[in-house]
Amino acid sequence: DTEVTQTPKHLVMGMTNKKSLKCEQHMGHRAMYWYKQKAKKPPELMFVYSYEKLSINESVPSRFSPECPNSSLLNLHLHALQPEDSALYLCASSFSATNTGELFFGEGSRLTVL
């Protein structure tokens, strides 16, 4: 199994809602990532988890809250988002965060904030 699975594929939420994005991989990877991608722009790193611990936070606003319940799962909790947060959110994993291995990406969750 070389897949990274993200749910939901599409999400529409209001600025007062609380929602979560989920990501799952069963490749035994110990590093997991959240990226944000706006249209026609490169993916922008948000968070890195290494061995289930938050390793990098790229100064992301607190309305985005990551969580790594176990080595296979990564969540992104969303609260009080702004319309400018509308984007494609990509989850990725790699064997380790301490070597330069390939990133495996999920299909992404397309978020629209009204």
Added chain:
Amino acid sequence: QQPVQSPQAVILREGEDAVINCSSSKALYSVHWYRQKHGEAPVFLMILLKGGEQKGHEKISASFNEKKQQSSLYLTASQLSYSGTYFCGTVGGQSGTYKYIFGTGTRLKVLA
């Protein structure tokens, strides 16, 4: 800090060749190349780990010049399936945790 790619966009006819460049203002220890088709996730093409290393993947190859802090992706005899946006990715970070940062991207369209 984000690597800069050139050109920003290129249109080719099937069978033509293209070169995509990636340039960084910081020292590069490795370079990754990814292709993203519209509405899909980025897909890994190759990693170059050493200065001067060249790698190939079918008719797509790449070089890495560590001294110039540059990498180039070569697409030979392009096919329709090569269309998409190409990103170089550089790796750096502190405390042993690597940050994968993507370049500005190059949109490639191959016409029949």
